[in-house]
Amino acid sequence: MKTGKASIRFEKPPCIIGAASVVGKKEGDGPLGNCFNQVEEDDMFGMDNWELAESECQKRTFLAALQDAQLKDRKKPDFLFAGDLLNQLTASSFGLLDFELPLFGLYGACSTMGEALCLAAMTIGGGMAQTAAAVASSHYASAQKQFRFPLEYGNQRPYASTWTVTGCGSVVLAAHPSVERHSEKLRPYAYVTGVTAGKIVDYGVQDSMNMGAVMAPAAADTILQHFQDMNCSVNDYDRIITGDLGTVGQTILLDLLQQNDLDIASRHMDCGMEIYNARKQDTHAGGSGCGCAAVVLCGYILKKLLTGQWKRVLFVPTGALFSPVSFNEGQNIPGIAHAVELESPEPD
Amino acid sequence: MKTGKASIRFEKPPCIIGAASVVGKKEGDGPLGNCFNQVEEDDMFGMDNWELAESECQKRTFLAALQDAQLKDRKKPDFLFAGDLLNQLTASSFGLLDFELPLFGLYGACSTMGEALCLAAMTIGGGMAQTAAAVASSHYASAQKQFRFPLEYGNQRPYASTWTVTGCGSVVLAAHPSVERHSEKLRPYAYVTGVTAGKIVDYGVQDSMNMGAVMAPAAADTILQHFQDMNCSVNDYDRIITGDLGTVGQTILLDLLQQNDLDIASRHMDCGMEIYNARKQDTHAGGSGCGCAAVVLCGYILKKLLTGQWKRVLFVPTGALFSPVSFNEGQNIPGIAHAVELESPEPD
Numbered sequence: 001m002k003t004g005k006a007s008i009r010f011e012k013p014p015c016i017i018g019a020a021s022v023v024g025k026k027e028g029d030g031p032l033g034n035c036f037n038q039v040e041e042d043d044m045f046g047m048d049n050w051e052l053a054e055s056e057c058q059k060r061t062f063l064a065a066l067q068d069a070q071l072k073d074r075k076k077p078d079f080l081f082a083g084d085l086l087n088q089l090t091a092s093s094f095g096l097l098d099f100e101l102p103l104f105g106l107y108g109a110c111s112t113m114g115e116a117l118c119l120a121a122m123t124i125g126g127g128m129a130q131t132a133a134a135v136a137s138s139h140y141a142s143a144q145k146q147f148r149f150p151l152e153y154g155n156q157r158p159y160a161s162t163w164t165v166t167g168c169g170s171v172v173l174a175a176h177p178s179v180e181r182h183s184e185k186l187r188p189y190a191y192v193t194g195v196t197a198g199k200i201v202d203y204g205v206q207d208s209m210n211m212g213a214v215m216a217p218a219a220a221d222t223i224l225q226h227f228q229d230m231n232c233s234v235n236d237y238d239r240i241i242t243g244d245l246g247t248v249g250q251t252i253l254l255d256l257l258q259q260n261d262l263d264i265a266s267r268h269m270d271c272g273m274e275i276y277n278a279r280k281q282d283t284h285a286g287g288s289g290c291g292c293a294a295v296v297l298c299g300y301i302l303k304k305l306l307t308g309q310w311k312r313v314l315f316v317p318t319g320a321l322f323s324p325v326s327f328n329e330g331q332n333i334p335g336i337a338h339a340v341e342l343e344s345p346e347p348d
Numbered sequence: 349m350k351t352g353k354a355s356i357r358f359e360k361p362p363c364i365i366g367a368a369s370v371v372g373k374k375e376g377d378g379p380l381g382n383c384f385n386q387v388e389e390d391d392m393f394g395m396d397n398w399e400l401a402e403s404e405c406q407k408r409t410f411l412a413a414l415q416d417a418q419l420k421d422r423k424k425p426d427f428l429f430a431g432d433l434l435n436q437l438t439a440s441s442f443g444l445l446d447f448e449l450p451l452f453g454l455y456g457a458c459s460t461m462g463e464a465l466c467l468a469a470m471t472i473g474g475g476m477a478q479t480a481a482a483v484a485s486s487h488y489a490s491a492q493k494q495f496r497f498p499l500e501y502g503n504q505r506p507y508a509s510t511w512t513v514t515g516c517g518s519v520v521l522a523a524h525p526s527v528e529r530h531s532e533k534l535r536p537y538a539y540v541t542g543v544t545a546g547k548i549v550d551y552g553v554q555d556s557m558n559m560g561a562v563m564a565p566a567a568a569d570t571i572l573q574h575f576q577d578m579n580c581s582v583n584d585y586d587r588i589i590t591g592d593l594g595t596v597g598q599t600i601l602l603d604l605l606q607q608n609d610l611d612i613a614s615r616h617m618d619c620g621m622e623i624y625n626a627r628k629q630d631t632h633a634g635g636s637g638c639g640c641a642a643v644v645l646c647g648y649i650l651k652k653l654l655t656g657q658w659k660r661v662l663f664v665p666t667g668a669l670f671s672p673v674s675f676n677e678g679q680n681i682p683g684i685a686h687a688v689e690l691e692s693p694e695p696d
Contacts, residue, residue, distance in 0.1 A: 097550055102547055103545065103546070104467060115453070118452070128473065200448075324435075329396075336451065
């Protein structure tokens with residue numbers, strides 16, 4: 001049911017019953033390397049080009065998420081919500097083709113996992129489906145080629161820039177934990193108790209190498225809106241987790257929120273800052289790409305909720321609506337962020 | 349509530365309470381020219397580039413749809429579902445920025461109006477919102493530049509090719525006709541009684557100048573799925589309306605359906621075949637682009653339903669998931685189509 005201006009609180013919260021993450025070598029070498037289902041050493045994923053590599057990564061991830069969900073009779077989710085960073089969602093088109101599922105293609109830049117989770121949860125929460133899945137991916141090489149320079153060009157990267165994560169995360173959601181599954185005792189990873197849909201926020205940023213500055217105002221807007229709509233406070237959450245702001249974006253986010261009398265510093269975590277060891281791995285401000293928030297959610301955050309180490313988190317994937325065309329035409333780069341409230345199945 | 353494999357039948361059907369369409373000169377010169385809210389003679393819409401022209405077109409259309417919906421106190425819809433053909437949804441990012449609405453960005457190629465209608469109706473039908481809006485646009489020049497050749501190149505167009513519509517359509521949906529509106533007696537245009545979400549369909553087509561052939565198998569798949577899920581037949585509909593198959597795609601659709609013992613020839617209409625006078629306007633196989641189905645829906649189809657001339661139609665926007673990158677890498681072009689069942693407010 002809609003709450004406030006942009007939020008929905010679910011009367012019957014859907015739950016996450018399956019999750020999987022597949023990443024590339026660099027992500028496997030990072031601090032969260034042992035959290036992911038698969039680490040693929042070959043950045044081509046055995047394919048002939050970067051786009052197909054990303055599709056293959058999606059395919060493996062979604063298969064693993066389906067296996068993890070343990071739906072009866074190899075049933076598949078009712079609806080699929082998916083997206084990636086590539087133009088025309090190429091990675092999703094070819095990665096998810098074989099599953100033959102009713103599909104809603106989404107574009108929210110790096111906020112796509114948030115958008116997909118919102119819509120999948122809304123579809124189940126509204127009684128429209130028993131199960132639904134969300135998929136989001138990115139690939140360092142397919143993204144650099146499309147948005148900036150081909151890797152062969154070897155351009156220098158400023159310190160504010162982030163490193164696009166090669167990886168895919170996928171979750172399977174259900175109306176309740178025992179829906180059509182092999183064992184009725186399987187506990188869900190987490191419940192989706194509410195969502196806040198973001199709006200486009202344009203702070204006038206024109207630096208295509210500083211996505212953190214683009215996305216931080218959108219993250220601040222969505223977090224403030226969420227707290228207002230849901231009438232809650234920072235202390236209600238063990239972590240407030242943004243997608244891929246990186247170090248530069250984090251500073252801006254914390255500043256913007258403090259200007260609005262909200263201090264989240266002690267509870268803030270950014271997926272982009274967790275996934276790499278910036279100094280050792282030369283990733284500068286952090287990780288980014290739809291895959292960043294998606295793999296950290298599936299590999300790390302959900303396990304913290306499953307075990308009850310965290311009782312409640314606000315997951316806020318952040319996207320820069322960066323178009324090389326409009327950018328070269330002199331336009332600003334706006335941002336968007338969607339928030340998803342996740343609760344542990346462990347009682348307090 | 350989910351019905352069959354990919355469909356939802358609404359227990360409380362949402363209704364369309366506002367609609368608007370804005371088109372370019374060529375569309376204004378076509379057979380439906382006097383159906384649209386605005387015909388803009390300047391293909392630049394007074395802006396500096398094609399991308400901003402499309403954004404301006406979206407802005408005007410959504411404003412007109414809001415005015416048409418007559419929501420009380422200039423209220424805006426709870427959620428917005430929008431998309432276009434441009435990479436990173438550039439037209440929507442800048443066209444809808446000023447409205448400051450919670451936004452879900454969608455990419456379904458030319459099926460986007462179907463996808464947006466499905467999700468907006470599902471959000472309301474599931475009790476998640478009282479109002480929601482859908483927006484989809486395309487622009488001949490911004491699309492040609494991105495997908496094929498810049499206009500200045502003056503390439504020849506084969507007869508199977510379609511002409512991308514310059515235009516935008518937008519609808520406002522509500523949980524019931526009198527929701528928060530100025531007059532409680534305002535009748536809705538139509539009710540959204542059910543939806544069928546499409547899946548990606550790949551028939552192995554590799555001709556980027558023949559989008560009809562790409563989309564027809566997806567349209568056939570969704571129509572067959574809809575009839576199966578909803579347990580209904582051709583005679584239940586006054587029209588079965590595809591988005592932008594054009595003449596080549598129509599032939600393929602009718603053939604494919606006949607191979608499955610379904611004859612819709614007498615009830616079939618294609619928005620792409622209605623919007624231009626192909627011979628006089630040199631548009632070859634017909635119109636295409638997200639804007640095509642969207643403006644024909646808002647300018648023409650909804651009025652037929654409002655007046656009761658048509659009691660029930662199946663609206664099936666069709667999309668070609670055509671990526672110039674994957675195409676040049678030798679991949680096929682898959683398609684997708686989403687179906688929306690619309691019923692007249694006029695009693696039988």
